Amino acid sequence: MFTTATFAFALSLSADAFAVSLAKGAQFPHLPVRRSLLIAAGFAVLEALTPLVGWLIGSGLGPWLVEVDHWLAFAILAVLGIRMIWQAAGTTGDAGPAAMVAPSLAALAAAAFGSSVDGFAVGMTFALMTERIVPMLLAVVAVTFAMAWVGLRLGHVAGSRLGAVVQALGGLGLIAIGTKILLEHLVIG
Numbered sequence: 001m002f003t004t005a006t007f008a009f010a011l012s013l014s015a016d017a018f019a020v021s022l023a024k025g026a027q028f029p030h031l032p033v034r035r036s037l038l039i040a041a042g043f044a045v046l047e048a049l050t051p052l053v054g055w056l057i058g059s060g061l062g063p064w065l066v067e068v069d070h071w072l073a074f075a076i077l078a079v080l081g082i083r084m085i086w087q088a089a090g091t092t093g094d095a096g097p098a099a100m101v102a103p104s105l106a107a108l109a110a111a112a113f114g115s116s117v118d119g120f121a122v123g124m125t126f127a128l129m130t131e132r133i134v135p136m137l138l139a140v141v142a143v144t145f146a147m148a149w150v151g152l153r154l155g156h157v158a159g160s161r162l163g164a165v166v167q168a169l170g171g172l173g174l175i176a177i178g179t180k181i182l183l184e185h186l187v188i189g
Helices: 004-027 033-065 069-089 105-116 118-129 134-158 161-188
Strands: none
Touching: 004 033, 004 069, 004 118, 004 134, 004 161, 033 118, 033 134, 069 118, 069 161, 118 161
């Protein structure tokens, strides 16, 4: 049911959520476990909704894009991967003052949405590759939940600098997946 590519997509998509969670965990070191679980669930739901919307749009456009789908998938994933690496390079590692015990709901919603926008483009790409979206969404929910929760809990120990490394690795993963798709279509035809 779950392929290596599906897991790789989920892992790459959740890298942003993990990086944000590490930063939030560093910023709010006394975050209660229950609040961490709720925040991780919020990240997981948003991270799954954006690829679903992208997949729905991409499924409708798929028949018109069949001749260039591999190029489109490569371009989208490469741009997203480069963007993730660029953002990771700009991370300062400064967690800032921990004046509050927990982040506000608005701040969390903005961070979760910001970390899940890439999923929209990945969902469109996935629509070009397969009709099976459910395994991808389940993998995204599970992996994002786990990574966000672990990121929040480790954040106060590891700090936000480790989040930048994970985000850059996620970007490299997206570029690698896009390259694999392109090479498979060009070589296999």
